[in-house]
Amino acid sequence: MDAKVKAIEQSAQIGHESAFYRYGQLVLLVIAAGTIYPVLYLRQIYQSSMLVALGIDNQQLGYLYSGLGTAFVLSYLPSGWLADRLPPRLLICISLLGTGVLALCYATYPSFGYLRLIFFGFGITTGLTFWAALLKRLKTLATKDEQGRFFGMLDGGRGLVEASLATVALAMFTYYTQKQGQTLGEGFQRVIHLYAYSCIGLGVLLSLMRDPRTPNVSAEAKRAKNGKLLDDLRFLAGLPELWLMTAIVFCGYHLFWVTYSFSAYLEQGSLGLGAAAAATITTTKLWMRPFGGIGGGWLGDRFTSLQVLTFALGLATMGVAGLIVAPMLHTIAVSIALVLFIGLMAYAIRGLYWAVLDVCQVPVRITGLAIGIVSVIGYSPDILLPLINGWATQHFPGLTGYQIYYSYITTVGVLGVLAALALSKRIA
Numbered sequence: 001m002d003a004k005v006k007a008i009e010q011s012a013q014i015g016h017e018s019a020f021y022r023y024g025q026l027v028l029l030v031i032a033a034g035t036i037y038p039v040l041y042l043r044q045i046y047q048s049s050m051l052v053a054l055g056i057d058n059q060q061l062g063y064l065y066s067g068l069g070t071a072f073v074l075s076y077l078p079s080g081w082l083a084d085r086l087p088p089r090l091l092i093c094i095s096l097l098g099t100g101v102l103a104l105c106y107a108t109y110p111s112f113g114y115l116r117l118i119f120f121g122f123g124i125t126t127g128l129t130f131w132a133a134l135l136k137r138l139k140t141l142a143t144k145d146e147q148g149r150f151f152g153m154l155d156g157g158r159g160l161v162e163a164s165l166a167t168v169a170l171a172m173f174t175y176y177t178q179k180q181g182q183t184l185g186e187g188f189q190r191v192i193h194l195y196a197y198s199c200i201g202l203g204v205l206l207s208l209m210r211d212p213r214t215p216n217v218s219a220e221a222k223r224a225k226n227g228k229l230l231d232d233l234r235f236l237a238g239l240p241e242l243w244l245m246t247a248i249v250f251c252g253y254h255l256f257w258v259t260y261s262f263s264a265y266l267e268q269g270s271l272g273l274g275a276a277a278a279a280t281i282t283t284t285k286l287w288m289r290p291f292g293g294i295g296g297g298w299l300g301d302r303f304t305s306l307q308v309l310t311f312a313l314g315l316a317t318m319g320v321a322g323l324i325v326a327p328m329l330h331t332i333a334v335s336i337a338l339v340l341f342i343g344l345m346a347y348a349i350r351g352l353y354w355a356v357l358d359v360c361q362v363p364v365r366i367t368g369l370a371i372g373i374v375s376v377i378g379y380s381p382d383i384l385l386p387l388i389n390g391w392a393t394q395h396f397p398g399l400t401g402y403q404i405y406y407s408y409i410t411t412v413g414v415l416g417v418l419a420a421l422a423l424s425k426r427i428a
Helices: 002-036 043-054 058-083 088-106 112-128 131-141 144-179 184-208 219-226 229-237 240-266 275-286 288-302 305-329 332-352 355-359 364-378 381-395 399-427
Strands: none
Touching: 002 088, 002 131, 002 144, 002 184, 043 058, 043 144, 043 184, 043 240, 043 275, 058 088, 058 112, 058 131, 058 364, 058 381, 088 112, 088 131, 088 184, 112 131, 131 144, 131 364, 144 184, 144 275, 144 288, 144 305, 144 332, 144 355, 229 364, 240 275, 240 305, 240 332, 240 355, 240 364, 240 381, 240 399, 275 288, 275 332, 288 305, 288 332, 305 332, 305 355, 305 399, 332 355, 355 364, 355 399, 381 399
């Protein structure tokens, strides 16, 4: 009897330690993801200051982000291949250190040609060595009943990290430009340095940590090495559910990408906010990410991830459509409310669409490869959207350019809802 009780207690302790370990690893992934990406997308808060500091126009800014997107698309498939074969911690450390060094180069305000190389490099350090490693590690940490929760906590948690860093950065920017009389370029440079040193510091810290529970080459990695790449690709290409998921990610990412334009949108025409005020609102929008990501993940586990994702896609699409007509109401409050609401929905979408991978019947040994395939197409808007946004705002100055851009996003959002409904019908 005593032996039986002892066995039960030991089993409970193992389960507790397992949960503690998994959630501890989740926290590390959240911090890494929340630290590495913001420096790439400072335009969402500081676009006007960024243009002045770098001496470029909207169309050139579009070229920079299109180059970044090209690097992402080229990286995603080999990123999945790497994630199936190398330890995630190694890949994540390399990514953080590389991104930090590139950010220091970025802060020197080099010529446009060098800027294009730096942004392409950002795509390599956050795409090739980071993205699939992050997602595969997260998927293997979560149990089947925790997929929505873990992916939601990843996106919501990284949003919390991003918002915290952004709040500190904005306080620095405002202090040095308004209190100390520094130029916008000098203030923006301090912001870049904050993110650069954060990436380098975290990369060094993680490189010094050891994970005794994770062998250097796992059994799954060994099986992946023994697999045939063409056979695995052929198998994944034959999964209709995976292609529908890819369409959902493609359309959902449009709705996330549109949030990068909100700062510049709020400074246009009849809306006419100043750079500091627009930056404050878009920083506030970043605080929607913990609520959207974690809340969406919790609802996804309570109902289904796909159901909640479908509603979030529809609501975000309606919000973007609202931004098209909001300036006609001649009140800034409506536009601000829509910006915050779209942010909330977009972050819920980001927190949920990777949880849908669980219904696509992908074997664990090639999960990284599947993530790479979905990412190549799903995140291809990284190439397309900067060009569309840059062209529209350059050739149709003021609010008109943003209304054209948001009309395109709204159309794609509707297609995303249809793809989600089709996947729901297929797995019913």
